[in-house]
Amino acid sequence: MNKISSIHSDRNIEASQKAYQINEWFFSLQGEGMRAGTANLFLRFSGCNLTCNKEDEGFDCDTEFTSGRKLSLDQIVSELKATATQAEWVILTGGEPSLQIDDALIDRLHGEGYKIAIETNGTKEISPKIDWITVSPKTAEHTIRQKTANELKYVRAYGMGIPKPVVKADHYLISPAFEAENLPQRNLEWCIRLVKENPQWRLSIQMHKSWKIR
Template sequence: MPDRSYMINEIFYSLQGEGGRAGTANLFLRFAGCNQTCRKETHGFDCDTEFASGRRMTLAEILAEFRQIGPGCNWVILTGGEPALQVDRELIDALHAAGYKLAIETNGSIELPPGIDWITVSPKVAEHAIRQRFAHEVKYVRGYGQGIPKTVVQAEHKLISPAFEGNILDPRTLEWCIRLVKENPNWRLSVQMHKNWNIR
């Protein structure tokens, strides 16, 4: 077992609340740190994720915690912050060797190492700055009045996610996103259901 370590914000066991894998049980590995600062004025929504704090954990410690909190679960979601700042081949290979499948939620600004089983790119940078241009799903968080960019990300599933304010979804924003999908029928609505389910 390699003894590499990573800055981890939190590890928890819950259900994926959005996108094509919504409703499935997953171990969440939230990495500390992000390379963006999403604000309503610039991005249409305020980042509501605490990713600044973290503790350094080795791969062996991460795996031990997975086995303790989610025995029987074989899917891990790599999230953040921005997980691509830390995710490397060693981590991917070690988690695969331990029997896990890997999903990732990335802002797309850093190209990912190969081998991840389910890639969600949720762009938070301009299209020309997107480096991860292949994904299983691409998801744009949209506030009221924001359009859909001509995406550079190649993905089978194209999702529009209405921006929440904390745990509240403004009906105007939802209505706006429904209208976007009706006008662009190759896109699909993806609401953050975990906020309604009252889970993380």
């Protein structure tokens, strides 16, 4: 084996041995944003670099992302295929998926024929190989590292304004904050007012909660 093929082979072994901490995976409809209503495999990564709460961000994180198990790429692909054979898209979500994803995972999912979407808080740069990027900032604009997106989405509770975004996106979305499974009327009315006053933004509701699906 020459030196270059030996390096490639070492990288392949590294990629196949690496484990990702995965919280859960399931097949469902995307419930929000511009891709709402489409069928997707969701791959939820454990862990997040933020701890969103009502006091600091205006709403509490409603996602359980601390539990999980370690899966290799082979195990991830095999679990996804066993969950839905007909799926075209995989949504990488979390927690914060950018803390774990790498080229090996992206290339493998593409190699298996999937298109890849990601839902990120924007605090880490995302590979341009990803097919659909949703940035949903939870921190001050100067901390955002991913500066482009297909869609930019701010979760807003009553009284919260829209910052001047550093992210350039194809679609700009305002999502009223839920409290558990309920959408407080005043958050909804506040976001409708924000959109009316800033017509380049569009209202995006977490519809999967009213559809009673994940």
